[in-house]
Amino acid sequence: MRGTVLRIVFAAAGGGLVHLSFPPRTAWWLAPLGFAVLGVLLHGRRARAGFGWGVVWGLGFMVPLLRWTGEFVGLIAWLPLALLCAVLIGVGTALMARVSTLPGGPVLMALLWVADELLRGVFPFGGFPWGRIAFGQPEGWYLPLASLGGAPLIGFAVALTGFGLARLGRGWRRALPLVVLPPVLGLAATPLVGTAPDRGTAVVAAIQGNVPRAGLDFNAQRRAVLDNHVRRTLELAEDVERGRAERPDLVIWPENSSDIDPFRNPDAAARIDQAVAAIGAPVAIGAVVVDRSDGLPRNTVVLWEPGAGPTDTYTKRQLQPFGETMPYRSFFRLFSAAVDRAGTFQPGTDPEGFAMGPAKVAVDTCYEVAFDGVVRDSVRAGADIIAVPTNNATFGYTEMTYQQLAMSRVRAVEHGKAVVVAATSGVSAIVRPDGAVVDRTGLFTPDALVARLPLRGEATLATRLGAWPERVMAALGLLGAALGLTMQRRGSRPTPGAGAGEEETDGGPAGAA
Incomplete structure (x- = not known):
């Protein structure tokens, strides 16, 4: 029991590290460390445990990040939104757990992070992309990657660095390139960030x-x-x-x-x-x-x-939503009369x-x-x-x-x-x-x-490519997850890994699978 509690604290702290990487702080380098914690927790887990650890990690990230949503309306807006975002993160980490021991596991996990951010950008109520990892990287080594593949490429690079860090103890020769390459590519892309006034x-x-x-x-x-x-x-x-x-x-x-x-x-x-x-x-x-x-x-x-x-x-x-518009107004009014402050604005096209x-x-x-x-x-x-x-x-x-x-x-x-x-x-x-x-x-x-x-x-390469980098990365991650699930059904069980330094295949907040 004590070990489980310690791992829950470890997971929440990992998400907290990612929050601390966001402005107004400039500690952008904390984000890969937060992903390293997540990578350790997910390695060799089954999907249900992966979901549970992801939710806890997501709460450690989203609860402090979204505190502003409850500044004048209280917990009724803040905590449900943070929980919803954490649950959606858990959906992604459930899949990440299944691919964590496959060849190229850290890469597949980072691709699945892109897919998870894509999901949160469209669901629910038109999406809530707040908390995308790129938005915590307005400074530092990863920012120039935005000119090549937009916010999704930054998120992939940060996650890959972190998941590579998590694998250093299991074979540093293979993991080290995953740690070093993303920030090096970001630094190499710096000269590609154009500033010349070509229109005056x-x-x-x-x-x-x-x-x-x-x-x-x-x-x-x-x-x-x-x-x-x-x-x-x-x-x-x-x-x-x-x-x-x-x-x-x-x-x-x-x-x-x-x-x-x-x-x-x-x-x-x-x-x-x-x-x-x-x-x-x-x-x-x-x-x-x-x-x-x-x-x-x-x-x-x-x-x-x-x-x-x-x-x-x-x-x-x-x-x-819940500000300029109010989805399901009559339903949410059951929980708070504050919903009637929301407007009836109409969108442009x-x-x-x-x-x-x-x-x-x-x-x-x-x-x-x-x-x-x-x-x-x-x-x-x-x-x-x-x-x-x-x-x-x-x-x-x-x-x-x-x-x-x-x-x-x-x-x-x-x-x-x-x-x-x-x-x-x-x-x-x-x-x-x-x-x-x-x-x-x-x-x-x-x-x-x-x-x-x-x-x-x-136009930058990111502007010209549009949504394609995100779509391709998300599709590759989902294909990797499908491969992992296929291996499971065929009776191929990945080698169990350690979570927070303790050998365990299923343990986690979600229970044993």
Whole structure:
């Protein structure tokens, strides 16, 4: 019994190491160590034990990582979501256990990790890709791999390093290349991360106006939020006139910077017009717009141009369940009345961004930056820079905003584009195409960031290949799992391995198979 408890602690600690590798910390190298723990636990196990260890490891990872989801609504959102993510990780580790003793076992296990992340990216409720390993690697040796195969390739490389570490004690000559090769390839890919401005440059400004207060009712004073962003834009315009700042070619306001519909409220439109005229550049305004066709709201970014007013719109395509939408509202209301705070927003369908001054801007609003396909489609629409208007006020001072900034940094390298993150309350940031942060704001502080950024039309290999690297890796992992199960049915039993230093074939939280 004592040994089982110690192994459970060992498993949870392994997942905790992966969490500690995520921002705002910069200990990216802890992630492979967390996977090494998982590799030790899974070696030679049957599927049921593999599932159990994976769930415990996943809880150690996801519970602290997703704490921000319960900042203002409590455990009812946080712990069920963390448990669901851990269970989905357990599905993958059940298969990893079956291939762990096959030839090339660590490679197959890393491929199955990619398949598991693919599953979590589409299921349930449209997927929840938060916690992908790549999003904890905005710095360090693995990041350049994003330009070759996107976030999935980073996840594969980190997992492979960890699973290779787990095998060092069982034959270091075979395991050592698995440990060394992934980070070496990442370092070798560094020169492939392009930063040259092949379409020229543009001066970009990100406005952070701040909100009256943090929490779910941050926009109760909607006019105050709008006025804050108008005021900070006017201050920037004054700085430009006095030579303290370079005049921007385009300006990005955050998501929800105007929760007053400017198409229905002339006073809101007048305030926006005042700010846009003062800065003398096109401004992307995050607004809540009620569609006249059905009377339902859209999370919209409005392109507002000097002297012309609103000329184009982008509607958020990937909506946040349990926030902007509420699946099975009547069912979940049985557990919490907080579900009625969730909106009835309708998704957009067009990935096309905006032509703003010299730049073609891809718009990926807040939650969308976590989804490979959403960002890819917006970039493929001809963009040479990426804008991420976001609103993190509903998550207070938690780590959520830093995790989201890490995603933007990975997207910069993946697609070879500079990224402009404009947040209502922080952290706003300017990111170069190599993932480096040029400038950033603090939390809940009005600010304006201005920087000259390269405009890049060249597509990276990751952009051109699209989803294929992830699909191929996931398919290979599942084929390996099918081979392992076939061997089991034919009576071929893999050699039992040790879990946390003790010989055991089946032991684990899920019980003996």
